[in-house]
Amino acid sequence: MSEQYIEENIKDNLIMRYKINETLFSGRSEFQKVEVVQTTGYGKMLLNDDLVMLTERDEFVYHDMMAHVPLFVHPNPKNVLIIGGGDGGTAREVLRHTTVASVTMVEIDKMVVDACIEYIPQTSSELLGNPKLNLVIGDGVKFAKETTQKFDVILVDSTDPIGPAQPLFGDEFYADLYNCLTDNGIVVSQGESCHYEATMQNKLMNIIYDKFAVTSIYNFHNLTYPGGFWSFTFASKGLHPVKNFDPARVHKSQLEFTYYNPDIHVAAFALPTFQRKNIGQFIKG
């Protein structure tokens, strides 16, 4: 058998080729192509529409930074909403916080959830049988518009703004999210790359700037995302991601993390000059 590779076509004519041993799952849902492959250097890998969503080797970076930054800024996060996040990694990290009483996770694509439950237990371990988790297979945009529940923290754990995730980068969706938040609420969203998606990052920051009292953006180093340099946007009704962050709470939690720590929490909000030029006008609070 000849050598097998998964190819991800990055913008600007960079192709990343991962050597794989085996395709564990390949299907086409109503929304997208879904694949799980066994790589030789990165553990199992989930791809949607040929884009790397996660690898077992580095998923800790993304999930640490999406979950723990807002959960340690909010003084008492009880009810958390995850939009997307079908692999389960974000839910897994959220559920480690003992303050959290319930997690509602709304994932549009059942095939992603099922494939991860079957093939990637590392991220999906909490998706079955955790009594605090309410897993809804459905449209997050519709859910945000119709729900009467209120959430302390909302995490928009979306794919890139193509295919099913496109409305998750829209103005109306964020107006609905605002209405789903408690008075102290925080929304953190997958915020793309300042190298490859500067225009999208600018657009997303503009949207939250129009609606929220406090807005910011923070960065993390993901090994297998193109360029390695990725962002989450931060929007809240009043809590500031650094000024309202107390490192003592992290120590007191006794939780241990592979990427996250109090220094990284604060440092993540320092932006390189070129990124600040692109979106600095949309940071407030």
Next chain:
Amino acid sequence: MSEQYIEENIKDNLIMRYKINETLFSGRSEFQKVEVVQTTGYGKMLLNDDLVMLTERDEFVYHDMMAHVPLFVHPNPKNVLIIGGGDGGTAREVLRHTTVASVTMVEIDKMVVDACIEYIPQTSSELLGNPKLNLVIGDGVKFAKETTQKFDVILVDSTDPIGPAQPLFGDEFYADLYNCLTDNGIVVSQGESCHYEATMQNKLMNIIYDKFAVTSIYNFHNLTYPGGFWSFTFASKGLHPVKNFDPARVHKSQLEFTYYNPDIHVAAFALPTFQRKNIGQFIKG
């Protein structure tokens, strides 16, 4: 003509393929293969032994972070030594500091210098005709052992620890560098990736820890280095990279940077937990 690609074989079976329009230069020196190609998305690219050394698109990140962090920690850097750095980008950034009276650059491979002068003026602009620059074609290891000059800041702008750069990751070299420093001196070195070269990063930190009063490591996001997440080691006879850093000096300099700024300076020293576990015991001061 079929499409042309440059392939970089990364550790752990990831291959990065850049589409190129044209090979501008290809030669084999006494030390290594040297190529300059015109890519379609990253400007011109320099490769040594098939490894991407720089691209015009993101070289600002590496050169900003190598030069400006130590030059803004040292209160009055006058004499600077660069080991390697044949593309000229580090010298270019160092020479922007008005305190700097002389830069000695010792590059082993004349072919790298010549190729960059001819094809990559963006980085090599200062290599010809700047009266403050003393360009020596020679072995940096030998230079460090034999010179009687003393330097305020030494920048080890090396390739990876294979081929000609191997001794630059050695114990004896750092003992010699220590002897080339003024009493307030600082050495900053290309420190590899904590994802792909954790063992090498540990070894390098151990070497400087044995010899210097203050040791640390700082991170930056390079778009085209594998994984995007890269480090510089910091070693000094007494100056601390954060405690002895005064942001006001950056503002006073009136220099503008594309990546570097005072917030990034401080934030770069915050380490993810897994990296801290690997090398935290070698941080002191």
